[in-house]
Amino acid sequence: MSSSEALVNSTETPVSFKHSILIIDDDTELTDMLDSYLRTCGYSVTVADNGLEGLNVASGGAVFDLILLDVMMPGMDGFDVLKNLRKTLLTPVLMLTARGDDYDRILGLELGADDYLPKPFNHRELAARIKAILRRLELTGVAFQQQDLLVHGLRLSVARQQVSCDGQEVALTGTEFSILHLLMLNAGMLVTKKEISEKVLAKKMMTYDRSIDMHVSNLRKKIAAVNAEEKIKTIRGSGYLLIIG
Structure with missing residues (x-):
């Protein structure tokens, strides 16, 4: 079943909140379907066809x-x-890729995409991915009274959704922010890839899925641009550990 066909006659229950979504896709049949479907889910939708x-x-x-x-x-x-967007914007991006094309997925993640979804896709999986990303945004924006986390020169503010290293701000995507937040909450302890996949990406860990590795790699590079000292240690075959220092 195609992505377009999967969206027809959907009876998905509308969500109670409303967020704005921009769709950038030249497949007008698909974008018409997505526009209609996402509006029934309670989202405000804007479409660009190139x-x-x-x-x-x-x-x-x-x-x-x-x-x-x-x-x-x-x-x-x-x-x-995406490359141009990331020069000025950290808006979460869910990339729609060709099924089975690992190159597209890996490159998208390297450039700062938050997640990817292979075409053709099921409308329920799309809705779940969107909700997971938006849920992360909500969770990082509600605790305005929460104290900043400070570990090994890294300071993370949930209230301001900001991260700094040695006093210098580090611009992270929403997914990178959430991964670092989880690591800092568990500083000095192993955080498995399974935990990251389920708690941050809101999906089960899939065999050979490199998305978490790519997000952590991007996170490391951005921190290393300020301080090259190792902050995140890889526990081979298991996950990652934020070094206490």
Whole structure:
């Protein structure tokens, strides 16, 4: 069943909150279906049918909670859009990739995508991925009275959704922020990939899934740009540990 067909006659129960979603995809049949389906789920939806238009809309002042970004588009493809977006925006991005194309998935994650979903996809899985990403945003924005976490030169503020290393701000995507938050809450202890997958990505750990490795790799690079001292240790075959120092 195609992505478009899977969205037809959906009876998904609308969510109680409303977030804004930008869809950037040149498949007009699919975007029409997504537009209709996501609106029934309680989301505000804006559609751009090519990469350049999508980049202009995303950077034009309107605030979006999530961007659904297709990889394969003529002219400016999804990777170029994402690279330009990440110069100024940390809006969560869920990339729509060709099924089985590991290169697309890995490159998207390296460029700062928060998650990916292979086409064709089931509408319920799409809804679950969207909810998981938006839930992370909500969880990192509600504890305004919570004290900052400070571990090994890293300071994380849930209230401000900011991270700094040795006093210098480090710009992270929402997924990277959530992974670091989990590691800092468990500083000095092993956090398994299974825990990260379930608590941060809200999905079961899949064999050969490299998405967590890519997110942690990006996180390390951004921290190392400020301080090259090792902060996150890999426990081979198990997960990661934030070094206390």
